[in-house]
Amino acid sequence: MHADCAEVSWDTEKSKWLVRITVGEEVIRRYCDLPQNANESDLRSAAQTTLKDEGYELDGVAITIQQAKVA
Numbered sequence: 280m281h282a283d284c285a286e287v288s289w290d291t292e293k294s295k296w297l298v299r300i301t302v303g304e305e306v307i308r309r310y311c312d313l314p315q316n317a318n319e320s321d322l323r324s325a326a327q328t329t330l331k332d333e334g335y336e337l338d339g340v341a342i343t344i345q346q347a348k349v350a
Contacts, residue, residue: 282335287322288345289315296322298329307333319344 283301290297293310296317300307309332311325326342 280335282330282340284341284343285326285330286343286345287326296325298326300330300333300335302335309333319346 280302283303285301286299288297288299289295290310294315295310296313296315298309298311300309309329311329313321313325317325322344323342326344327337330337330340
């Protein structure tokens with residue numbers, strides 16, 4: 280299966296990183312336990328792992344990282 284895109288963003292309510300996988304109109308939401316100050320490389324790796332775990336191909340999937348605003 281092929282996902283259209285994936286986005287990683289900080290969920291302030293749950294205090295966790297949220298990976299959103301978009302496939303057509305369907306959106307799959309999965310959380311990961313990386314620290315809020317995780318670097319972009321770790322977040323991209325977490326998104327790739329989530330895609331793979333959900334059964335999606337990694338080739339050609341655009342992954343967008345929205346860095347958390349640390350107060």
